[in-house]
Amino acid sequence: MSVHSDPPDDPDTLREKIIGLGERSLHKSYYPELQKRLSELERFRALLDQTHDAIFLIRAGTREIADVNASAGISLGYSREELLAMPFPEVIAPQDRERCSDIIWENGDHPSESYLICRASLLSRERREIPTEITVRFVTFGNEQYIVAIARDITERLQTERELKIKESALESSTDGILIADLAGAIMYANPGLASMFGYERGEMLVGRDLAAFFADPDVGKTITCRLLKDRRIEGEAIGLRSGGVPFHIQVSGSVVQNDAGQPLCIMLIVMDITERVINDQLKREAYTQLGKNIEQFAILGDHIRNPLQVIVGYAEMIEDPLVMRILDQSSRIDEIITQLDRGWIESASVRQFLRKHGDDTKSRALFFARITEARGEDS
Amino acid sequence: MIQRDQLALRKFVVPEFISGHGALHLAGRYANNFGLRQVLLVTDPGVRTAGWADIVGESLTDAGVSFTIFDSVSQNPRSGQVMAGVEVYRSEECNGIVAVGGGSPMDCAKGIGIVSSNMQNILTFEGVDRVTMPAPPLICIPTTAGSSADVSQFTVITDEEKKRKITIVSKTLVPDLSLLDPEPLTTMPPELTADTGMDVLCHAIEAYVSNASSPMTDLHAYEAIRLIHAALPAVIDAPEDLNLRFSTLLASLHAGLAFSNASLGAAHAMAHALGGTLDNPHGRCNAILLEHVIAANYEAASDRYDRIGAIFGEDERTTPAEKVATFRRTLGITETLATIGVPADSIPTLAREAYADSSLVTNPRRLTCKDIERIYERAL
Numbered sequence: 115m116s117v118h119s120d121p122p123d124d125p126d127t128l129r130e131k132i133i134g135l136g137e138r139s140l141h142k143s144y145y146p147e148l149q150k151r152l153s154e155l156e157r158f159r160a161l162l163d164q165t166h167d168a169i170f171l172i173r174a175g176t177r178e179i180a181d182v183n184a185s186a187g188i189s190l191g192y193s194r195e196e197l198l199a200m201p202f203p204e205v206i207a208p209q210d211r212e213r214c215s216d217i218i219w220e221n222g223d224h225p226s227e228s229y230l231i232c233r234a235s236l237l238s239r240e241r242r243e244i245p246t247e248i249t250v251r252f253v254t255f256g257n258e259q260y261i262v263a264i265a266r267d268i269t270e271r272l273q274t275e276r277e278l279k280i281k282e283s284a285l286e287s288s289t290d291g292i293l294i295a296d297l298a299g300a301i302m303y304a305n306p307g308l309a310s311m312f313g314y315e316r317g318e319m320l321v322g323r324d325l326a327a328f329f330a331d332p333d334v335g336k337t338i339t340c341r342l343l344k345d346r347r348i349e350g351e352a353i354g355l356r357s358g359g360v361p362f363h364i365q366v367s368g369s370v371v372q373n374d375a376g377q378p379l380c381i382m383l384i385v386m387d388i389t390e391r392v393i394n395d396q397l398k399r400e401a402y403t404q405l406g407k408n409i410e411q412f413a414i415l416g417d418h419i420r421n422p423l424q425v426i427v428g429y430a431e432m433i434e435d436p437l438v439m440r441i442l443d444q445s446s447r448i449d450e451i452i453t454q455l456d457r458g459w460i461e462s463a464s465v466r467q468f469l470r471k472h473g474d475d476t477k478s479r480a481l482f483f484a485r486i487t488e489a490r491g492e493d494s
Numbered sequence: 495m496i497q498r499d500q501l502a503l504r505k506f507v508v509p510e511f512i513s514g515h516g517a518l519h520l521a522g523r524y525a526n527n528f529g530l531r532q533v534l535l536v537t538d539p540g541v542r543t544a545g546w547a548d549i550v551g552e553s554l555t556d557a558g559v560s561f562t563i564f565d566s567v568s569q570n571p572r573s574g575q576v577m578a579g580v581e582v583y584r585s586e587e588c589n590g591i592v593a594v595g596g597g598s599p600m601d602c603a604k605g606i607g608i609v610s611s612n613m614q615n616i617l618t619f620e621g622v623d624r625v626t627m628p629a630p631p632l633i634c635i636p637t638t639a640g641s642s643a644d645v646s647q648f649t650v651i652t653d654e655e656k657k658r659k660i661t662i663v664s665k666t667l668v669p670d671l672s673l674l675d676p677e678p679l680t681t682m683p684p685e686l687t688a689d690t691g692m693d694v695l696c697h698a699i700e701a702y703v704s705n706a707s708s709p710m711t712d713l714h715a716y717e718a719i720r721l722i723h724a725a726l727p728a729v730i731d732a733p734e735d736l737n738l739r740f741s742t743l744l745a746s747l748h749a750g751l752a753f754s755n756a757s758l759g760a761a762h763a764m765a766h767a768l769g770g771t772l773d774n775p776h777g778r779c780n781a782i783l784l785e786h787v788i789a790a791n792y793e794a795a796s797d798r799y800d801r802i803g804a805i806f807g808e809d810e811r812t813t814p815a816e817k818v819a820t821f822r823r824t825l826g827i828t829e830t831l832a833t834i835g836v837p838a839d840s841i842p843t844l845a846r847e848a849y850a851d852s853s854l855v856t857n858p859r860r861l862t863c864k865d866i867e868r869i870y871e872r873a874l
Contacts, residue, residue, distance in 0.1 A: 125855035131622040132663060132757045132852060133706045134505030134647075138623040141507050142666040147628060256531070 159183075167266045168236070172202045174252065174259040177219070179205075189267065191239035202263065207243045210234035218250050218261060228252075236265055245269055291385035294371070297378055299325040299339045311364075311387050313357035325383075328354055330361045338368060342381050346370045351388065363392040413459045416452040423448055504708035506755050507665055509645050511747065513674035515736060518635055521550045521592055522557030524671050528631040530590035533561040534583045536603040538568070541595040541637050544681040550594050550635060562586040567595070567602045570769050570776065572654045576605035576616045583610050590631040593669075594678075596690065597641025597650075597776070600634050604649040604667050607632050616651055620660040622852070625667065632669040637678035639742035640690025640777055642697060642750025644672035652770055658847060659770035668754070674747060676739035684730045688825040689777030691726040691742060694718060694749045695818070696780040699788070699802055700759035701752035703795040704856040708756065715752035716801070721745035723805050727824055760861055761787040763851035764869065767844045774834055781827045782834070785819040786872045794859035831873045841870045 130136060162169055168186035170179055182197045190197070190205060197205070206214050214234040229251040235243040246265040253260050285292050291308030295301045301324070304317035312328055314320060320328075325335030330353035341348050347369050354364040368383040423445055430441040512520060525533055533554055537547040542565055554561045564579045583591070583606055593603035605616045607629025612619075619625055634644035643649065649662045682690070698718035701711055725741035732738055764787070765779035792799050792815065803814030806821055832838070845866040848854070854861060861869075 125860075128622065128852055129706060129757075129855045132856060133503075134507065134665060134755070135503055136623050138626075139505070139665055142628045142668055142670065144628055 167264050168246070170197075170202060170205075170261075170263040170265070172261040172263060174219075174261050177201045177203060177215075180260060186265070189238070189244060190236060202261075205236050207235035207237045214248070218263070233268070245272055291383075291387075293320075293325075293383045293385065295325055295339070295381050295383070297339070297343065297380065299335055299381075301325065302380060308385055311385065312354065313360075330355050338366065338383070339381060342368050342370050343378060351392075354385070354387075362387060363389040409459065409462060409465075412455055416455045416459075419448065420452050423452075498705075498707065500709055502708075504706075504710070504755070506708065506710045506751075507647065507668055508751060509668045509672055510670065511645065511672035511674055513740075513744070513747070515676060515740075517673040518546070518549060518675035518677060519553050520673055521633055521635060522553035522555070522559055524633055524673075525554055525559045525590060525592060525631075526557040528590055528633075528670065530559055530631060532586060532588045532590075533559055534579065534586065534588040534591045534603075534606065535561045535563045535594065536567065536579060536591060536599050536606065537563065537565045537594045538596075538599050539565055541565075541599065541678075544637070544678070546635070546637050546678045546681075547594050550592060554592070561592070562588065564606075565599075567599045569598055570650075570652045570659070570773055571598045571602040571605070572652050573605075573616050573660075574654055576602055576609060576651060579603075579606040580609045588630075590633075591629075592633045592635070593644075594635045594637060596636065596638035597643045597693075600636065600641065600643035600669075601649040601651060603632060603634070604629065604643070604669075605651050605662070608662070608664075608667070616662075617653055617660060619662045619664075622663040623665075624662065625664040628666045631671075633671045633673065634669045635673045635675065635678070636743070636746070638682060638686065638690040639679055639739070639746040640693040642694070642746050642753070644669055644674075645747060645750040646754035648754065650766065650769075652773075657771055659766045661766070661852060663852070672747075674743050676736045676743050679739040679743060680734045680736070682733065684733065684826070686777075687730055687733065687742075688726070688822075688827055689775055689781065690746075691722055691729075691777075692781035692784070692822055692825065692827065693777035694722045694742065694746045695726075695821075696761050696765075696784050697749035697753040697758065698722065698745070699784065699818075700761055700853075700857075701749065701756040702802065703791065703798045703858045704753075704756040704759060705858055706756045706856045707752075711752040711756035714748040715756070718745045718748035718752060719802055719805050721748065723821065730825060757856040758853040759787065759857035760791065760848070760854060760859075760866065760869065763848040763853040763857070764844070764866065766851055766853070767847035768831075768836065771840065771844060771847065772836060774836070778827065778829070778834065781822045781825075782829060782831055783869070783873050785815045785822070786869045788815040788818060789813070789872075790861070790865065790869050791857065791859045798858075831870065836870075836874065838871075838874060841867050841874070844870055 131139065163184035165183065166185060167183075168189050169183040170186060171181040172178065173180050179197050179200055179202050182194060184194075187194050187197060192200075203211050203215050211234075214232050217230060217232045229249055231247060231249050233245070233247050235245050237243060245268050247268050249264045249266075251262045253262055285303075285305050288305055288307050291311045292303075292305040293301060293308050294303040300322060301320050304314075304320040306317055309315065309317045309320060312320070325339065326332040327335070329335050334352050338348060347367075349365075349367040351363065351365050353361045355361055365386045365388045366383055368381060370378045371380045371382055373379055427442060427445045430438045430445070535547060535551060535554070541547055542563070547563060547565070551561055551563070562582060564582050566578055567575055579602060582588075588610075591603045591607050593600045608619060608625050608627075609616050611627040611629050612625065636642075636644045645668065647663055647665050647667050649667055650659050651662070652659050679687075695718075698715045701707060702715035702719065704711070707715070721741050722745035725738050725745065729735060729738040729742055761780055761783045764783050765776055768774045768779045769776050788799060792813070799814040803812075803817050806814070806817035809817075812820075836844075845863050848866050849861075849863045
């Protein structure tokens with residue numbers, strides 16, 4: 115019996131080991147390994163018990179629960195012993211029981227590596243229904259087939275899904291155009307309002323395209339993106355471009371969507387078609403301008419009338435005629451009218467100021483373009 | 495002369511064994527008792543041809559235990575054969591091993607067992623107490639009376655690349671059960687009967703004179719020598735005599751219990767070198783070397799050799815070595831090392847290999863490399 119790796123220059127030590135007196139000389143025993151495996155199993159059991167999911171081991175043939183983790187008992191309000199005495203379908207809510215059983219047991223010949231997922235509510239001892247998503251896998255221990263069912267409580271997920279659905283519906287039904295784009299300006303979502311505004315049938319047709327394609331000035335898209343990343347929020351007006359190349363007035367307000375750490379994830383723009391308002395504003399501006407001009411003309415006209423009136427009064431005072439008094443009286447009345455017009459001119463300062471303001475109302479729009487222009491200058 | 499202290503610490507490990515006619519058929523029952531579901535049945539082509547593997551397979555089937563046959567095992571089993579067996583063991587998802595055959599299948603089965611549980615290459619276990627994880631349950635059914643691998647703590651595997659034998663020594667290698675049935679021995683040809691019988695004698699003599707022997711091992715070693723001396727020549731003449739076959743099997747059991755606990759000596763160290771380098775049959779090498787080793791060792795344990803010699807005949811003029819030489823010739827083993835193909839110029843290499851063999855540390859006389867060369871030369 116040769117042991118080439120043990121040097122023969124220490125024969126006494128080697129002899130002791132061969133006799134069986136070495137530290138690690140032990141008759142074949144599975145007990146230390148059994149103890150180790152049991153410890154591992156206990157650790158694994160603790161791990162399963164700590165998980166939030168309810169885990170059931172079910173005998174495929176009888177549908178009895180063969181084993182459960184602690185979470186199953188806690189969430190359903192049963193003791194482990196009570197659950198082990200129940201068939202699995204009994205912990206399923208009545209309205210889901212038949213459907214769930216059909217899904218599980220009609221697929222009993224599935225290979226062990228595949229799994230099924232079904233949604234069903236579990237029924238607690240207090241008859242409370244817990245909506246769950248159950249992952250089912252078939253396993254064989256020895257000669258018996260079992261089913262491992264892992265039920266995950268999806269109450270919160272359903273609530274979140276409902277809330278998301280509401281928000282999604284709100285976005286979809288908004289008459290304003292709503293657009294979500296990535297930080298490079300590529301469109302990720304466009305609601306039907308935006309698609310319709312820009313002459314597209316569906317929002318999906320815009321997905322993947324660059325913002326620049328939707329502005330008369332292609333630089334505006336990039337400018338908006340840059341400005342948003344800098345200021346996190348913008349508002350202003352621009353000229354949009356419909357699918358047929360027709361320009362129209364739009365008001366754009368935008369913000370950056372951030373994660374909890376404040377890092378930007380994407381940008382969101384709300385777009386309104388303001389073409390009608392802009393045209394109305396233009397008409398109003400023209401009317402106000404004309405009105406202002408008319409008032410000013412009245413003031414000038416008053417001065418123009420007052421000069422010949424002074425001449426008339428002068429000549430009338432130089433002549434002796436019974437009609438003089440009537441001429442002066444009528445001249446005085448004309449002067450009063452002109453004076454009243456002058457007073458009205460003075461008193462109409464706020465009106466004129468209003469007219470000046472609205473007669474040349476480019477300020478708000480100019481603000482946005484000024485910002486964009488400024489940003490463009492910074493970018494370049 | 496080595497003085498032995500009977501109060502010195504000694505360990506004695508005995509496996510469970512069942513002996514008697516029909517023991518072979520208990521394989522299935524015990525495999526079932528060990529909880530085995532899928533067994534790797536390790537054997538060799540010769541044993542399969544003789545039909546013994548099939549009988550054991552039927553026993554397993556009757557007990558409801560599935561099995562896969564692995565018979566790619568040669569004389570002096572190779573490390574590659576062990577690793578190939580491990581592949582089959584894993585791919586067939588076995589959980590226990592049944593070995594049917596002589597020393598080669600049993601040693602290979604031990605190797606497969608420790609590799610499968612420790613996940614290391616077989617060559618990494620070379621040495622004493624290197625097996626940390628016990629192998630899966632192993633049931634041995636010897637079909638020769640010689641190697642005693644069914645009760646020993648050794649396995650000997652040939653490192654094909656380096657053309658040398660490695661020995662793995664561990665109490666965990668002692669099989670869980672040995673089924674000692676004389677019937678499978680009846681199909682052994684006379685030459686194999688003689689070679690394996692001489693292996694038993696060599697085991698017993700080397701254990702008896704070992705410097706690690708104990709009162710317990712002496713008991714078994716002496717009885718083994720007595721039994722094999724009485725039964726071996728007779729069984730060659732009456733190969734189907736179950737009583738004689740059982741005597742040789744019992745001799746092998748006693749010898750195995752003795753050398754597994756007291757270890758061996760120079761004859762085995764030198765035979766391992768021959769087997770590893772030149773792939774010579776182990777039993778035949780032992781038979782040729784034994785008388786020369788006895789002569790070389792005699793002065794170191796003359797009282798014990800004399801007691802052995804007395805078993806072979808009361809003639810005091812003949813030395814124990816001469817008596818053993820005569821005995822092996824009566825069995826038809828008349829070769830020398832030269833006639834079995836050992837070249838003279840290989841002796842220095844063989845001596846170095848043997849000198850590094852751990853069996854030397856329990857040889858009654860501490861031999862030098864030169865001493866070993868001289869023994870090889872005498873046996874040439």
